[in-house]
Amino acid sequence: MASDTAEMESRLEKLLLEDDDFAELEKEFDQYCPFEALGMVRSEVRHGNYLAHLLNPSRPHGFNAAVLRAFLMCIAQECPFPRSDFSLKALDVHVMDIDQADVRREWRNIDLLIVLRSSQIVIPIELKIDSSQGHDQLRRYRRIVEQEWPMSQGWKHLNVFLTKHEEAPTDVDHWEPLRIRDLVEHLQPLADQSNNSQSAQMLRSYLRMLRRHHLEDRRLEDIARKLWAQHSEALEFLADRRPDETGNLFEALKDRRSDLLAAIRETGVKMMLDVDYKTILRLAFEQWDDLPGFKNSRWTESKRFILLELKREGPKIAAYLYLGPGDEQIRQRYVTILDEKRLHRPTSRPGRDWTCLAKKEIYQKQPDDETDIDASIETMMQSVSLFARKIFDHFDPILQMLETSPGAAPQAS
DSSP states (O other): OHHHHHHHHHHHHHHIIHHHHHHHHHHHOOOOOOHHHOOOOOEEEEEEHHHHHHHHHSSSSSSSSSSHHHHHHHHHHHHHOOOSOOOOOOOHHHHHTTTOOOEEEEEEEEEEEEEEEETTTEEEEESSSSOOOOOHHHHHHHHHHHHHHHGGGTTTEEEEEEESSSSOSSSSTEEEEEEEEHHHHHHHHHHHOOOHHHHHHOOOOHHHHHHHHOOOOOOHHHHHHHHHHHHHHHHHHHHHHHOHHHHHHHHHHTTHHHHHHHHHHTTTTOOEEEEEEEEEEEEEEGGGGGGGGOBBSSSSOOOEEEEEEEEEEEEEEEEEEHHHHOOOOHHHHHHHHHHGOOSSSOOOOSSSOOOEEEEEEEOOTTTOOOOHHHHHHHHHHHHHHHHHHHHHHHHHHHHTOOOOOOOOOOOOO
């Protein structure tokens, strides 16, 4: 064991301290990026906001109309619009008056819209980073724009589908795809030639972020392949021990289970701890312990049939109300009165051993989120408390029918 530890320490030392490729990769990522700090990497809303700011010549970013002209040149060179009577030419972009361009954000739900009144050109832009096109989305947007700027009055339409994927637009006869990679290539010379102003630094950071997270960077890919080839054991060792933010958060929530029970009690519902495992926390409704046959389950040591289960599932934490396994005759009585009243309606019939009566997601780790443990726990406790109140209000009147219905289930001896 000691020799294995020494060997792994040696492998890690060669990777972290001696490998030039690792040092180059570390240098690439050891640069402050405000867009990563703001959680913008996969947020289409924030990408749209920043692009709208850059494309608008009247905004105080220091580029005037240069970014918009580079964007239009990208459209001219990368989007042929073969099915349209009009396509943008590079020479047109070079001489076009765009200083008074009207750049709109989320107009009628369209991500970006550029109106060039002097040329009677309108360019709606639908931006997709990680999400997919909505059903009939592009066709609806096109018709909205056509009604506002009619082609019968001389308006020319260039509908641009801006995406990082090789993806064809659904309204294929009217929209032309433009890859984010191509846009980055057209903006990069502008970022490199600009002065060292804050806006220029921001643009360089933005393009670097796009390359790092959304585009294939062959140089970094080559470095990564070499590192895996030469240091696979050390990298696998590190990957297996990557910090688990969701797991740590769930552990912190379990550590505060007494606070959780107190928060639930404030809603007027009395609950108690049933069992606590590494990835599961089960709670019981105190009032239901007196129901006929309620403690005839084979689930936990308490033998309760129904429990509220908080469960960690990968990057999520969810709450489930389960009817567990137990004496078949007694369990069937519970199934009979509860099945049609379930708040969670899966397509399958209730299982012989497990039936989910209600379900709620109480936490979902978002990409690039910085987890605030205390704030997240407070949010989760509030969510669980409201869910417990909803469950009790819905199911308690139904379960109390067991007390008065003929053939009520006997209590366990």
